[in-house]
Amino acid sequence: MAVVGGNCASQAALFLAQESPAVHLLARGGDLEHSMSRYLIDRIARHPRIQVRLHTEVRQVTGEDRVESLVAEDNRTHERDVLEAGALFIFIGARPATGWLADAVALDRRGFIPTGPDAAQVAAAELWEPPARAPLALETGLPGVFAVGDVRSGSVKRVASAVDEGAMTVRLAYEHLEETRPPVAR
Template identity: 55%
Template sequence: MADTPQPVGVSARTGQKFTGAALVSAEVTGLGSDGGHHVLQLADGGEIRARAVVLATGARYRKLEVPGIEALEGRSVYYAATNQEARLCGTDPVAIVGGGNSAGQATVFLADHVSHVHLLIRGHDLGKSMSRYLVDQIERHPRVTVHRNAEIREVHGNKNLEEIAIEDNRTGDKARIRVHALFVFIGATPHTGWLTDAIALDDHGFVLTGVDAVPAREDGNQRLGAPPSRTLETSRAGLFAAGDVRSGSVKRVASAVGEGAMAVRQIHEYFERS
């Protein structure tokens, strides 16, 4: 780290010291290289240099642009469907927005807990971006209704959601559905804007790793790096990605923690071979 003292990290729970660990709160705006080191460029003009870097910047889940929805978030509007959310719903009917596998998995899971699930997709073909096995389960489930070409225009409720207003984006027909929870699965935006020209990203901006990293960003004359031999290594040797920011990750906390641990092991392997 340029012009920055190296503090000693201390665990608050055990008091154990980690000599050489530096905790820095700063905004990173760019990535460069110098003499075999990665150079993280900071918003305040400073730099951090390192032989290896782990990108764990995560992703921000997209939200519906519907008036009043923010006031209901965390109480009856959710962005995950786990046992905790299922318990909060009880047996009340719910709505799910999204046409991908996350929405499909949530639909199948919640349909076994609540009285009814209304799945809203913007297009007509449920199988366009959802795996066939999920489509089959959804279409067979007696407590699931699929609303095609549907978009939410309004949400109604005081402390908790009571009703949603939807519109057919082809015909303009409107309808109201009584639901007591709304689950939103319309994708995520990774925090990788500062990496666009530095490493290989997929079409959605997530970081490519492993064997997928190099071929996706070759453009004839320019090659971002040799094919990585580590599953979490990016198109730049010594630069790793873990968690939600990584293309193909399952977007779950447990998985992200596991990938972080894997990255540490792969960094040691990288040091041994470089």
């Protein structure tokens, strides 16, 4: 098993190490202190089945029908190793990578995307004159643009919730398209 990330990754590594003979905990940085609680660092250091690899990034995942191994690279020396791993868990989503969207949709102070009533509070009023309505539940401050999952301000930050939001967005996008479609001539 391999786990990538910070505080949540450390909790996952401890959980997985209860059953797995070996867990690789991979961290991009040079220490665990900036992203993990002290008590977790101490528990990980004492755990015989967890191997911590600092300055490490995953470059490739290999396997036919499942994960079999991964290529890990030291981000200082660029040396690469192949790690046997039957699974890869990634916990790196605490900070949204939404800076590239800042000119298109409103972001909250932490970089997450407000939707629905929250988007209405930050949206440019003139954008909402043609639809003559407030943003739909998962709609951003830009009509017809939706956000779901971890990137959405106020989301639950769970895969099942993101999947559910994605399914809801299909219906919401359909509603938006219906209101923008020109009337059919009879």
